[in-house]
Amino acid sequence: MDYSMEINGVVKSYPGSSFILDNIHMQIPYGKIIGLIGENGAGKTTLIQLILNQISADSGNIKIFGMNHRKMEKDIKSKIGFVMDECCFHTCLSAKEVGKILKYIYLQWNNKDFEVYLSRFEIDQEKRITELSKGMKNKLMLATALAHNPDILILDEITSGLDPVVRDDILNILKDFIATQKKSVFFSTHITSDLDKAADIIAFIHKGKLVFMEEKEKIKNTFRIYSCSNEKTDNIKNSEICAKYYENGQWHFLLKNSKSEIIGKEPTLDEIMLLFIKGGR
């Protein structure tokens, strides 16, 4: 299978901090939306910063379109559209001025497309960014990311802090984007309902480790949640337990590939995250 991006054994730590992004292996196929979930401080933004070469990894390598992302930086970055978690444009600029700056950076920048996106998102081109709402700022960033016809979209918590209507709009845009072949979307979020709507593959990162990366439908078949009292835990095979925690007199287990007779329930992504965060092993 062709991969738009390969992350091989990437490790990143910060001096004076106990956080470490530990040996991440990921392969992003073309034609898919990959949702990266994790709690706050899990390492989602750090991973995206490594992909975008904003920071350097301690070890490991990242290949994008089969090329080393540091050595072939210019060629690669011209094909990446990205959105950061906070509006990264100077607030004294207007949308039009942002377009003026970016059109000389990206060879494939299409100003007409940019204006079409601004019009679709109902962003006033002459308004200063400081006057735009959070949703509008996010949409502006998305417009700049899409206007140069990228092959990969990398989005860091683009739907965070937005109302459901705006979130839905953005997710639909991502689905339209992926409809063209040889495109990929890699977006991070901690809003799991967005992943339910849009993502094809879900990657869960927790405390700097990639816990799993599976197709969304397979996750439902792979995991089970089982809750029981202390006396009934003997039925559970240790090898099937991914996570567990004890609360209010009950044990809560997250089981993987359970072949035992235990009938657990199909977990939501929220429940999977919760179990790993509260009681991961």
Next chain:
Amino acid sequence: MLNFLIKDYLLLRRNIWMIVVLTLVLPLIVRLIDFTLPGTISFFYMIIMSPLLTEYSLSMEEEKNADALAYICSLPNGRRNYVYAKYMGAFLVILYCLLVYCGMYFIFYSGKSFYSSTVVKILFCGISLMAVYIPVDIKHGINGVKYIFIPTVLLVSSGPLFFSRLLTDNGWKEAMHYVITKNENILILIFVGVCVYGISAMISIRIMRRKEV
């Protein structure tokens, strides 16, 4: 690089007129303080203050949104072009000062010989100041450059009389005369100035390449 120059201009558009006017007005102020002072004193002020104020204002604007630098580093050739734009921007301001000085010279000092190795030396001072300032700005941001900005402004603000006294005091006059006559080869000074600027740019690119944003 053009795009980053446009970005810098757009960030500074509210302040740039002040710098433009300051550059025009400085020679007049110097002339009002002391009619007898040489024109190169005002040129010295222009060359030191104008690029310094421009770059410092730019640093302050950039400081307002630290995420913008992260965004720039994610663009194709973003880091390198960001550095080039800083150097080109400072150079354009210095060039503007030189043009203003040429204009002012012909208005106020047309009776005297324009050719002066002092002009080249002053240009060299301005270039050298920027060659030190910009790498510090890239490495440490506004917190670092304030240690260059504040002392420079204080020193320069001591007034043109301070410098004229330096020049007229016998001990200093001999030392300055020695410096001026020792290095009469303008071309060497220009070459050294270009090298200093170029080396500074290379250092800045290296710093920027390794900077984690």
